[in-house]
Amino acid sequence: MCLAIPGRVIEIDGDQAEVEIGGIIRRASLALCPPVRVGQYVLLHAGFAIQVVDEEEAQETLRLLQEIGDIGEIS
């Protein structure tokens, strides 16, 4: 029940947005979401955007994971 899926905001109209998830467009409420811009990703849960996804942090996590692999290959 606590599932939330990342989707890209493609249009904002007041506190409503259209969010694209894997090619499907869904309408979502922005009533619970911190400020967001078109093009950013949000986590969608039960018809509400509940957070803006920090894409830099996502890249940083992937970089860290790659680093763990590199250390493993050296040692």
Place this chain on the structure above:
Amino acid sequence: MKLVSEFRDPQLAAHLIKAMYRTSRRAVSLMEVCGTHTVAISKNGLRQMIPSPISLLSGPGCPVCVTSNRDLDKAIAVARQPGVILATFGDMMRVPGSYSSLSKERAEGCDVRVVYSTMDALRIAEANPHQKVVFYGVGFETTSPTIAASILEAKKRGITNYLVLSVHKLIPPAMKALLDSPELNLHGFICPGHVSVIIGSRPYQFISEQYHLPCVISGFEPLDILQSILMLVQALETGQAAVHIQYRRGVREEGNPVALRTLDQVFEVGDAEWRGLGLIPESGLKIRRKYRSWDAEEFLDLDVPAPRKAPGCLCGDILRGIKNPFDCPLFGGKCTPESPVGPCMVSSEGTCAAYYRYERYRVQDEDRGRRGEVPQLKPAG
């Protein structure tokens, strides 16, 4: 899909598992609190990939599963009231209460509707002004702000036939109740990612400060979970007990202030009854008096029979992490997803449902392996 598929890379997963084998020195039990994590672990076979000294226990983080029979019976009593449309999330439909389920009640003629969002329930209320639409609000901190938002929206739009029956629960008090129980020997928590999107990392501080256990807030993709397990193992091997965020792309230390403000506006903390854990003080959410016009408890005079527990069902012990589904005599026989006895077999996030769907053959094969039998492949065609 962006921000999903990158976190499913098998090569990076192999790196993480190798790092775990290099780091893991002793037997540890880690609890994944959230049902969505339980499903991801079972579905991706993570339990079989990690070093065997690391045990993963499922916790009380499936909101459908921890809803008590008393609260299920109450929703059923509401659905039976004349002039009521009961709206709820799909997961709740087939959960057996003491005597019935919402699905059975609908078959008997009650107006019970499945909605994807509280906003759908509001639309039903607008379209049916002469009926009361009661939203059965089940969920943790991820979901409860969406219910709070619907009450604020109902007030704004003057919708007076929309009511909420709130059985919302809070995760950190349940974790405290588990830690205070002498029956569980835990070494660390994989904390729920989407609950933490809302509440942030601070509400778990008491676990590291008072109980000296490490916590890692995890995302839901295989790499997220594997990295979180590695972080916990590293913390345990170096004797550190702190709260760390692995799911940094979604979770901030302070959580989501907009959602927290909305939640606090509409709800106040109250006691709640949990299946398996009993009554936990200040672990639930009640609608504030200011919004009592939308509180179903204020309007419905319900005659609810005393709750009854299904004989033999171990859901309560499974939710506390002291039993696993294979310990239950009903698992896979009397209790299956098609004919569930307990809620853990009904919910898509239930531990029993996850084990049944993804892990039951593994255990059968392991048993056969122990007996020296070699599984035979059927010839093609």
